[in-house]
Amino acid sequence: MTEAALDTAPAAPGPGHPALARSIALLLPLALLGGALGSQYVGGLHPCEMCYWQRWPHAAAIVLAALAFTAPAETQRSRTLTLLAAVAIAISGAIGVYHAGVELGIFEGVTTCTAGGAMTLDEIMNVPLVRCDEVQWAFLGISMAGWNAILSLGGAALILVLSRRRVGA
Numbered sequence: 001m002t003e004a005a006l007d008t009a010p011a012a013p014g015p016g017h018p019a020l021a022r023s024i025a026l027l028l029p030l031a032l033l034g035g036a037l038g039s040q041y042v043g044g045l046h047p048c049e050m051c052y053w054q055r056w057p058h059a060a061a062i063v064l065a066a067l068a069f070t071a072p073a074e075t076q077r078s079r080t081l082t083l084l085a086a087v088a089i090a091i092s093g094a095i096g097v098y099h100a101g102v103e104l105g106i107f108e109g110v111t112t113c114t115a116g117g118a119m120t121l122d123e124i125m126n127v128p129l130v131r132c133d134e135v136q137w138a139f140l141g142i143s144m145a146g147w148n149a150i151l152s153l154g155g156a157a158l159i160l161v162l163s164r165r166r167v168g169a
Contacts, residue, residue, distance in 0.1 A: 018082070019073035021162035025085035026065035028155040029058035029092070032148060039144065045136050050099040054092045054148055061088035079163055086159040093152030099145035103134070 036055055039045045047055075068081035102108070136144070 017162045018079055021159045022065060022068045022073050022078060022082045024155060024162070025061065025068065025082045025089070025159050028151065029061040029065070029089055032151060033058040033062065036144070050095065050102065050145070054095045054099065054145065057088040057092035057095070061085040064088060082159065083163055086156045086163070089152050089159070090156035093149045093156060096145045096149030096152060100143055100149055103143050103145060
């Protein structure tokens with residue numbers, strides 16, 4: 001096909017690009033946060049402090065993306081909320097890069113005790129000690145922090161690209 005033919009070719013059927021970006025902005029952090037919580041409460045993996053740091057931006061992204069669904073996908077309000085969700089997802093990914101770097105010994109991690117919530121000596125003694133520089137679980141040689149970084153930064157980039165494209169482009 002010539003370049004001119006590509007420019008005038010009809011868009012593929014299905015949701016427009018802003019609608020797809022908005023859906024990814026909601027489903028990606030839901031899946032990643034759900035996986036993290038599932039690994040904790042079903043899989044028995046206790047999170048370290050930096051694991052918690054990665055969860056908060058995903059929670060914010062879920063709220064922002066859910067709010068984006070209160071307006072049509074093509075509106076400025078929906079697009080802005082979708083882009084803000086992408087920023088939150090990217091922040092989690094950046095924290096994931098840092099955490100993976102700590103696990104690989106590239107960066108120095110948390111150097112103080114971060115166990116919180118314990119009020120009594122008995123509770124303090126029973127808090128699991130989880131170090132940020134130790135990988136508890138990996139798939140294909142990549143830790144959970146590494147997967148969060150890859151999926152979050154890739155997803156945020158995809159949301160940005162889809163948000164910038166016009167429907168039918």
